[in-house]
Amino acid sequence: MKKIVFHIQCLERGGAERVVTNLAGQFVNHGYEVYIATESQGENEYETDPKVHRIHVGLTPEQENDGRVKKFLDRIINLRRFLKQTQPDIVIAFARKANYRALTSTIGTKIPVVISIRIAPVGCYDFLSDKIQIPILFRRAAGCVFQTQEQKDFFPEYVQRRSRIILNAINPVFIGNPIPEHREKTVVHSGRIVDFKNQLMLIRAFEQVHSKHPDYVLKIFGQDTHDGTWEKLEAQIAENKAWDYVKLMGGSNQLQKDMINGAVAAFSSDVEGMPNAMLEAMALGLPVVATDCPPGGPRMVITDGENGLLVPVGDENALAAAINRLIEDPQLADRLGRNAAKISERAGADVVFREWEKYLLEICDKQ
Numbered sequence: 001m002k003k004i005v006f007h008i009q010c011l012e013r014g015g016a017e018r019v020v021t022n023l024a025g026q027f028v029n030h031g032y033e034v035y036i037a038t039e040s041q042g043e044n045e046y047e048t049d050p051k052v053h054r055i056h057v058g059l060t061p062e063q064e065n066d067g068r069v070k071k072f073l074d075r076i077i078n079l080r081r082f083l084k085q086t087q088p089d090i091v092i093a094f095a096r097k098a099n100y101r102a103l104t105s106t107i108g109t110k111i112p113v114v115i116s117i118r119i120a121p122v123g124c125y126d127f128l129s130d131k132i133q134i135p136i137l138f139r140r141a142a143g144c145v146f147q148t149q150e151q152k153d154f155f156p157e158y159v160q161r162r163s164r165i166i167l168n169a170i171n172p173v174f175i176g177n178p179i180p181e182h183r184e185k186t187v188v189h190s191g192r193i194v195d196f197k198n199q200l201m202l203i204r205a206f207e208q209v210h211s212k213h214p215d216y217v218l219k220i221f222g223q224d225t226h227d228g229t230w231e232k233l234e235a236q237i238a239e240n241k242a243w244d245y246v247k248l249m250g251g252s253n254q255l256q257k258d259m260i261n262g263a264v265a266a267f268s269s270d271v272e273g274m275p276n277a278m279l280e281a282m283a284l285g286l287p288v289v290a291t292d293c294p295p296g297g298p299r300m301v302i303t304d305g306e307n308g309l310l311v312p313v314g315d316e317n318a319l320a321a322a323i324n325r326l327i328e329d330p331q332l333a334d335r336l337g338r339n340a341a342k343i344s345e346r347a348g349a350d351v352v353f354r355e356w357e358k359y360l361l362e363i364c365d366k367q
Contacts, residue, residue: 004091119295147166164359206246224250
């Protein structure tokens with residue numbers, strides 16, 4: 001295996017996009033020839049390693065005027081043309097549409113395709129179109145990478161038997177930092193400001209925390225995704241007159257510095273694959289509270305009461321109680337945080353890269 005193509009919609013800042021950017025950089029720095037084939041260019045994308053080839057396989061300006069069906073075919077033809085010209089040893093697709101497109105584009109070729117599931121399958125892979133495409137196209141996949149067991153269990157046995165569960169890699173800047181002896185009276189959260197992360201519930205839960213611990217502040221780090229969530233958070237803060245103790249911090253390029261002194265890291269998602277921000281908080285040694293959201297990312301890495309606390313999805317009372325518990329029991333918080341930092345042994349960048357490399361080499365050898 002010498003030449004690798006990743007296929008994803010774009011590199012706009014998100015979980016799957018971060019994984020692709022990091023993996024591509026690692027493979028290219030281990031001597032592989034690496035391409036990232038994308039459909040579009042986002043406004044705020046991750047920066048790729050200069051040695052990685054970024055290729056546009058989306059619609060051309062002329063194709064933008066085509067009808068819906070023709071555009072669908074154009075995308076497949078464009079990707080197929082690029083793959084036939086490049087002749088990679090393997091294609092790795094990330095996310096639903098990219099998975100289907102890569103598998104369709106390689107029909108009649110000998111190029112193996114590895115697909116990757118990055119979100120809860122229920123509500124994403126259970127539409128009528130999926131029930132038609134999965135039996136036809138997923139049988140063609142040479143392999144599949146899941147983030148959680150719950151994701152894996154959703155799919156047919158012929159997908160499962162060729163699959164691997166691989167955690168997201170933690171950015172090295174979050175690993176190996178000294179755990180502070182004294183923590184600030186701050187609850188921290190990081191992640192895109194988007195509806196499914198349910199930061200609204202986090203603010204409501206923190207109202208309960210603040211009523212009991214008025215000297216604590218909630219800091220929410222994350223960029224606006226322009227889905228309307230930011231405005232809802234602002235309205236909630238204004239309604240509660242909470243501007244002094246609930247802070248929307250925006251995006252940050254130094255989260256490892258901004259968050260490390262927090263007393264608690266809280267995550268409130270309704271659904272999420274494997275939350276990168278949660279893994280980063282754990283690696284920093286922060287005591288973490290997270291919703292036990294589908295498809296099981298938090299419970300894959302958190303054992304409740306040992307290296308973090310899990311609470312039911314959508315339960316703001318339970319979230320508030322868990323945050324209060326950690327504030328009021330600093331010995332428990334310290335123990336959970338120190339145990340959480342051990343996540344780097346499972347999800348350090350080198351560990352995860354070697355898992356991906358080993359799996360892809362096994363697939364190429366079988367071909």
